[in-house]
Amino acid sequence: MRRWLMVLAMVMLILSTGLGLTKGQIVPVQRNILYVHVPNSIGALLCFVALLIASVAYLITDRPIYDLVAAASAEVGTVLATILNATGMIFSRAEWNVWWTPSPRLVSSALLWFLYVVYLILRTSLPGSYRRRARVCAVFGIIAFLDVPMVYISARFIPDIHRPDFSFESAWQTAALVLSLSGTLVLAGVLLWLRTDVLRRRLELESQLHR
Amino acid sequence: MMNMTSETQRSTNAALNVRSVSKAFTARPVLEDVSLTLAPGEAACLYGVNGAGKSTLLRIAAGLLRPDTGSIRIEGWDAKEHPETFRRHLGLISHASMVYAELSVQENLVFAADLYGVSNRVERIERLLAEMELTPFRHDRAGILSRGLLQRLAIARALLHEPVLLLADEPFTGLDVEAVGRLIRVFEEFVGRGGTLLMTTHDTRLGLRCSQRAVVLDKGQFLLNKAKDEIDPERFADDYLSYARGEN
Amino acid sequence: MKSVWSGFRAVVVKDIVIELRARHVLPTMIVLGLLIVFVLRLVSEPSSGRAEMPMMAAAALWIAFLFSGLLAQERSFGVEQQNGCVDGLWLAPMDAGTVYLAKLTANVVILSVFELVIVPIVLLSFDLRIEGRWLDLVTVLALGNLGLSSIGTLFSAVVQLARTRGSLLSIVVLVVLMPMLIPASFALLVLLGAMPDEVAGSGTMAFVGSFKAARGYMLAFDAVFVVACWLLFGVIVEE
Numbered sequence: 290m291r292r293w294l295m296v297l298a299m300v301m302l303i304l305s306t307g308l309g310l311t312k313g314q315i316v317p318v319q320r321n322i323l324y325v326h327v328p329n330s331i332g333a334l335l336c337f338v339a340l341l342i343a344s345v346a347y348l349i350t351d352r353p354i355y356d357l358v359a360a361a362s363a364e365v366g367t368v369l370a371t372i373l374n375a376t377g378m379i380f381s382r383a384e385w386n387v388w389w390t391p392s393p394r395l396v397s398s399a400l401l402w403f404l405y406v407v408y409l410i411l412r413t414s415l416p417g418s419y420r421r422r423a424r425v426c427a428v429f430g431i432i433a434f435l436d437v438p439m440v441y442i443s444a445r446f447i448p449d450i451h452r453p454d455f456s457f458e459s460a461w462q463t464a465a466l467v468l469s470l471s472g473t474l475v476l477a478g479v480l481l482w483l484r485t486d487v488l489r490r491r492l493e494l495e496s497q498l499h500r
Numbered sequence: 501m502m503n504m505t506s507e508t509q510r511s512t513n514a515a516l517n518v519r520s521v522s523k524a525f526t527a528r529p530v531l532e533d534v535s536l537t538l539a540p541g542e543a544a545c546l547y548g549v550n551g552a553g554k555s556t557l558l559r560i561a562a563g564l565l566r567p568d569t570g571s572i573r574i575e576g577w578d579a580k581e582h583p584e585t586f587r588r589h590l591g592l593i594s595h596a597s598m599v600y601a602e603l604s605v606q607e608n609l610v611f612a613a614d615l616y617g618v619s620n621r622v623e624r625i626e627r628l629l630a631e632m633e634l635t636p637f638r639h640d641r642a643g644i645l646s647r648g649l650l651q652r653l654a655i656a657r658a659l660l661h662e663p664v665l666l667l668a669d670e671p672f673t674g675l676d677v678e679a680v681g682r683l684i685r686v687f688e689e690f691v692g693r694g695g696t697l698l699m700t701t702h703d704t705r706l707g708l709r710c711s712q713r714a715v716v717l718d719k720g721q722f723l724l725n726k727a728k729d730e731i732d733p734e735r736f737a738d739d740y741l742s743y744a745r746g747e748n
Numbered sequence: 749m750k751s752v753w754s755g756f757r758a759v760v761v762k763d764i765v766i767e768l769r770a771r772h773v774l775p776t777m778i779v780l781g782l783l784i785v786f787v788l789r790l791v792s793e794p795s796s797g798r799a800e801m802p803m804m805a806a807a808a809l810w811i812a813f814l815f816s817g818l819l820a821q822e823r824s825f826g827v828e829q830q831n832g833c834v835d836g837l838w839l840a841p842m843d844a845g846t847v848y849l850a851k852l853t854a855n856v857v858i859l860s861v862f863e864l865v866i867v868p869i870v871l872l873s874f875d876l877r878i879e880g881r882w883l884d885l886v887t888v889l890a891l892g893n894l895g896l897s898s899i900g901t902l903f904s905a906v907v908q909l910a911r912t913r914g915s916l917l918s919i920v921v922l923v924v925l926m927p928m929l930i931p932a933s934f935a936l937l938v939l940l941g942a943m944p945d946e947v948a949g950s951g952t953m954a955f956v957g958s959f960k961a962a963r964g965y966m967l968a969f970d971a972v973f974v975v976a977c978w979l980l981f982g983v984i985v986e987e
Contacts, residue, residue, distance in 0.1 A: 348983060400926055407923045414916055415906070418525060421987070425906050428980045429920065432899070435976055436924050439969055443927040446934050446965075448947075448956045564838055565987050584841040592839055596832025602766045614758030615840035617751025657836075 294479045301472030308465035319383030324465055326376040328473035329369045333401055336366030336477065337434055340408070344430030347423060353492060354485075356423040359430055361484035363408045365477050370402040393444035400440045404433045514573070515540045515696035516561065516665050521570035523556055530556050531567070532720040538713070540664070543687065543697040545707035547740050548717035554700040557717065558669050561698065562592045574665050588616065591658035594669040597650045598657065601643030605634055605653055608642055609660060616661035628656040631686075648679040655686055666690055668699035672706055684710060704737040716744035755842040756850045763854035766827060773823045774861060777816035781866045784812040789873045802942035803954070805874035806933055812866055813892065814925075818918050820859045821900025824851045844982035848901060852974070855897040863889050876940050884959070888935045891966040892928070895973060899924050902977040905985050928969045930955075931962035938962075 309324045339362040347355035377398050382388050389395060411429055415422040516538040523531040530553045538544055548554045559565040561572055563579045563586055572579040574589045592598075599608050606625065613621040629635045632652040637645065642653060651671070658666065668687075672680055687710050691697055701707045708714070714731060716724040723744040724731075736743050767774060785808045792804035828834035837847055867889070871878065878885055900921050934955040937943045946958045 396930075400923075403923045403926070407919050410919065411916070424986070425984055428902075428984050431980060432902075432924055432973070432976060435972055436927060439927040439972070443930040443965060446930050446955050446957045446962065448954075562839060564835060584843070587839060587841040590839075592835075594832065594835070596835065598832050598836035598839075600762065600766060600833060601830060602769045603762070607765075611758050611762050612836070612840075614754040615751075615836075615842060617754050617841075 291479050291482060294475055298472045298476035298479060301468045301475065305465050305468035305472060308461055308468065312459075312461040317384075319380060322376050322380050322383075324469045326373060326380065327466065328470040329373040329376065330398070331470060332473050332477045333366050333369040333373055333405075334437070335474065336362045336369060336481070337401075337404075337437055339481065340366065340430050341434040344427035344434075347427045348431075353419075353423065354489065356427065357488040357492065358481070358485050359427065360412060360488060361481050363405055363412070363430075364484055365481050367402070367405040367409060368480075369473075369477060370398070370405050374398050374402050391447055393447050393449050396447060397440050397444045401437065404436060404440075408433060514538060515542065515575060516698060517571075517573040517576075518557075518561060519571050519573070521557070521560060521567040521572070523553075523560060523565065523567050529720050531560075533570070534717075534720070534722055535570075536715065536722070536725065538665075538696050538698060540696055541691060541694050542713060543691045543711040544699075544713035544715055545711035546698065546700040546715050546717055547702075547704065547707060548700075549741065552717045553720050554717055555669055558592075558594075558667050558698070558700060561665075562590060562667050563587055564592075588661065589664040590667060591661070591663035591665070592667045592669070593651075593654055593658050593671050595673065597642075597654040599642045599650060599653055602641065604639050604641055605629075605645070606638040608653060609656060612657045612660050618661050624660055624662075628660060632656045633682075647674055648676060651675060651679060652682070655683070659686075659690070663695070665696045665698070668697065670700055670702065672701055672703055680706070704740055708733055708737060714740075716740055718744065751841065752843070752846055755840060756846050756853075759837070759847065759850035760853045760857075763824070763827065763851070764857060767823070767854075767858055772827060773819050774858065777819050777862050778865055780819065781812040781816045781862060782869060784808060784815060785866065785870055785873055792874075799942075801874050802876060802937055802940040805870055805876055805940060806936045806942075808874070809866065809870045809936065810892075810929060810933060812870075813863065813889075814896070814922065816862050816866075817859055817893070817896045818900065818921060820855055820862070821897065821904045821921065822917060823858070823904075824855050824901055825904050838985070844985055845978050847985075848978050848981035851905075852897055852901045852977075855901055856893055859893050859897060860890070863893065878939055879941060881939050884935075884963075885939050887963060888932065888939065888966070891963070891970055892932050894970045895928050895966065896921065896925055898970065898974045898977045902981055902984065905981070924973075928966060931957070931965040935959055935962040935966070 305324060309321050314321060340359050343355045343359035343362060346352075347359060374395075377395050378388050381390060381392075381395060408426065408429060412422065412426050415425055514537045516536070518534065518536040520533050520535055521531055522529065522533050534557065536544075546554050546557065556565065560567050563572070563583065566580075572586075574586055577585045577589065579586045600611070603611065606629070609625045609628065610621070613625060618624055629638055632655060634649070634652055634656060637649060642650065645653065666687075671683060675683065684706070687697055687699075697711065699707070699710065708728060712728050714724065714726055714728060714736065715722055718741065724740075731743070766772070788804055788808035788811070792801065795801075795804075825834065828837065838844075867885070870876075900917070903917055903920050934943070934957065937955070938945055938959045943955065945960075947956045
């Protein structure tokens with residue numbers, strides 16, 4: 290099942306890239322990075338939603354699988370957030386000649402990335418029993434999620450001097466974006482699924498070794 | 501049929517009812533399905549080697565640790581369902597004194613009284629200071645107290661809110677002869693007034709002196725759970741572990 | 749009900765009394781704050797032209813506040829580590845949420861003392877004035893204090909056990925608090941006279957919006973996080 294989904298994701302991404310390079314190309318050329326930037330932005334946010342749901346589920350049911358899903362979402366989210374920041378910086382360099390500037394979009398992307406990374410560090414650095422670490426991470430997951438809207442609202446206090454005037458001019462562009470978005474989300478979902486599995490098997494192996 | 505009724509009756513009226521408690525840290529089981537019932541006015545002593553699970557069981561009974569399975573009840577109040585009433589009925593004396601070094605003896609007791617919402621605070625504190633012979637030290641900072649005095653303060657703190665159940669984790673450790681005598685007296689008076697005591701100790705003679713029931717914990721399970729008059733005190737005091745293993 | 753209030757009051761008073769007697773953190777907080785302000789004042793000397801000074805002053809104030817504030821948070825459960833006192837708290841028939849609120853209150857009080865000291869120092873070193881808007885300044889500082897302390901109190905209960913204690917608490921608190929610092933800095937710059945109350949649209953200004961909106965944001969932030977941390981505290985300390 291996952292193999293097919295992976296293939297589907299790849300196909301969508303390739304199609305999107307193809308379209309983006311040809312019929313759906315945006316002018317000036319650097320703006321085409323939005324085809325990567327926007328899906329990753331949405332993907333990173335959705336991973337946070339997954340993190341929240343998994344964290345709450347873990348706290349309510351006490352079943353380790355939810356803790357593993359939370360960990361996997363954080364990992365996939367970090368990857369997406371990294372791409373988000375990287376593409377944001379490339380865009381910034383190409384469009385305004387600076388690698389980074391405190392504009393709302395770049396600031397929010399950065400804070401999102403920080404939230405994910407701190408979650409991962411908490412997971413690895415907390416001593417104590419498995420259960421304790423999982424509970425603390427779940428609590429942080431909830432707090433961090435509450436922080437996300439705060440991030441986006443506070444970014445409104447920063448002037449958005451460089452807002453690209455962007456609107457979809459043709460159906461091809463819309464199609465390219467939709468394909469890219471779908472492909473990214475499917476890929477993220479598959480990775481999440483895979484990673485949860487890996488973590489689950491590792492946990493089983495560890496508990497068997499302890500016996 | 502009759503036996504079951506009296507057993508359940510015993511449990512509901514019990515001062516302490518530990519039912520099917522298990523606890524494992526990571527994959528290592530420390531307690532496996534242990535059950536214990538103590539009637540009001542009963543004093544029991546828990547014996548076992550280091551790492552047998554005595555402290556863990558005591559912490560679970562105190563509500564500080566949650567068991568993986570099973571339940572704890574004090575006078576019918578369940579630790580999970582009625583945590584506040586549960587905690588109000590118990591006092592704990594452990595290795596750590598739970599006393600603030602920067603506060604005086606009296607201030608520590610006032611703090612504990614406020615934590616428990618003790619009503620006749622001043623009166624209770626005066627009485628316990630007198631009972632524990634701490635009155636001359638009442639304004640001394642707890643940080644400069646000797647081990648013996650600190651222990652007395654910890655006992656006063658534990659008894660301040662008139663608990664029904666007193667838990668004591670190796671309370672005789674590091675005490676001199678006078679302090680041991682005082683502690684034995686405290687326990688006897690407490691049990692005499694109808695309180696229930698569960699303590700752990702390595703010193704079998706002291707344990708037998710203070711309690712009417714002996715429980716031996718080994719590898720997470722109760723090897724022995726008998727009233728004092730059902731065991732041979734000499735052989736038990738000599739080597740309770742072999743005795744308990746021999747009994748099975 | 750009575751024991752809830754008496755327990756709450758007891759923990760707050762105890763924390764403050766112990767801090768006054770033992771002075772575990774306040775001296776270090778103040779010295780650290782002074783050093784930070786000192787460094788930033790030195791660094792900002794070259795750009796001593798009027799325009800940049802308020803920015804550097806705001807930066808000095810918030811950085812000093814953050815780092816010293818983190819020390820204050822560590823105290824809340826650090827002080828309970830001696831003699832196993834933390835067990836004493838959990839043995840009491842006090843709801844975990846009440847313990848949280850009491851610890852939060854003590855932290856806010858201690859951090860306020862620090863703020864009272866550091867603000868005049870910043871104003872003096874950077875040669876700035878607050879033109880009559882003292883109440884607004886107190887409000888902004890109080891809201892910042894509450895935000896930092898709400899998150900710090902929650903996580904300091906956990907991080908006590910970690911080896912990388914201080915730094916772990918720092919990154920957790922900072923990352924969650926970060927969004928609040930944007931409107932907080934804006935508010936402070938307005939009070940220092942470096943920006944008008946309302947900044948509209950775009951331009952070369954560092955911020956847009958209004959002082960009222962910034963203050964409203966900080967209030968909303970605090971409301972969300974105090975409630976969330978209060979509710980989640982019981983989860984985090986359960987063993």
